[in-house]
Amino acid sequence: MFMLLPDLAVDASLSADSAPLLLIDDLHFAYPDGRVALRGISLRVARGEKVALVGPNGAGKSTLLLHLNGILRGKGRIEIAGIPVNDRTLPQVRARVGLVFQNPDDQLFSPTVFEDVAFGPLHMGLAADEVRARVDRALAMVGMSAYHERHPYHLSMGEKKRVAIATVLAMEPEILALDEPSAGLDPRARRGLINLLRDLPLTMLVSTHDMALVQELFDRMVIMDEGRVVADGSVTTLLDDxxxxxxxxxxxxxxxxxVRD
Ligand SMILES: Nc1ncnc2c1ncn2[C@@H]1O[C@H](COP(=O)(O)OP(=O)(O)O)[C@@H](O)[C@H]1O
Ligand SMILES: [Mg+2]
Incomplete structure (x- = not known):
């Protein structure tokens, strides 16, 4: 399980509004066992863009997302809102990037939904009133307002995914990085997720195998394969190829x- 604790101090002077919200330049990464997962990824995402990240299993999508808030640290340059990701800036970076893991059980660990969603804001040092307000807002955004006192462990997969998204929304991030959000959802939960993502006014980078979701929700799509970006363009154009x-x-x-019918 990963704990993402933003620090109290945020140095606003480090951010530069002119930069793309997400900048990745020539990122390389190999796992400790020697497996090379990223082979020179470069990518820019502007504020407000919603970008789909697709590619076969093992392409490096999850590895790339784990770099956005410094859980993994490769060779190359990553900047979030002009802030370079390094040891010193991790708290500021993590306050800006809301990373949702593919498996909500990696994200939810508290006895109640309220405590899970409150965890991030509490560790930002916010007052109790503000924490409660943020939890209420985040749970309302994902349509889980009635679930404050429920035990996350006992929720359905769709509900867990919504709560996992709420845990990062409560941090009021600038960019949402979602790893295969529709995987394992039944059609109704998937439909709810699509509506939620459509309505969230945030910059997004979303890894997925769900090409119908890509077509419905995104204008831009990045294709990865074997640790490289092999295409980056409009969904309409690339889905035609x-x-x-x-x-x-x-x-x-x-x-x-x-094939399904
Ligand atoms: N913890 C790990 N240790 C070693 N290799 C890993 C680890 N996690 C992923 N990999 C390897 O890194 C490559 C990229 O994996 P991943 O980022 O999970 O791809 P994707 O999310 O696109 O399916 C694959 O070859 C995978 O086997
Ligand atoms: Mg993956």
Whole structure:
């Protein structure tokens, strides 16, 4: 389990509004066992953009997302709102990047939903009133207002995913990084998630295999394969490129639908 504790001190002078909200430049990373997962990733995301990150299993999507708030530290440059990610800036970076793991059980660890969502704001040093207000707001945003006193462990997968998203929304991040948010959801929970993501006015980088979700929700799509960005462009254009999609193990949403029917 990862605990992301932003520090109390945030030095506003370090941020620069002119920079892209997320800047990644020539990022390389190998796991301790020697497996190379990222081979020179460069990516810029402007404030307000919602970007889908797709690619086959093992492409490096999760590894990349784990770099956004410094859980993993590769070689290369990452900046969040102009702030370079390094040991000194981790608290400021983590206050700005809301990272939601694929498995909500990695994110939820408290006896109640309230405590899980309050955890981040409490550790930001906010007053009790403000913490409660943030928890109420975050749970309302994900449609889980009636769940304050429930035990996260006993929720459905869809409910857990919503609470996991609320835990980062309560930190009021500038960028939301979601790792396969629709994986493991039934159709109704998935529909709820799509509506939620559509309505959230935040910059997003969302890794997913769900090409129907990509088509419905995103304008821009980045394709990764074998640790590299192999395409970065408009969803409409890239979903039209059958050869490109097939080369990287992706299917068009309508093709998936044909296979299912
Ligand atoms: N903890 C780890 N130790 C060693 N190799 C890992 C670890 N996690 C992932 N990998 C490897 O890193 C590569 C990228 O994995 P990952 O980022 O999980 O891809 P994706 O999320 O696109 O499926 C894969 O080759 C995977 O096997
Ligand atoms: Mg992954």
């Amino acid at each position: 059958q050869a490109l999609l097939e080369e990287h193990g992706l299917e068009t949403p309508w093709k998936e639908r044909e």
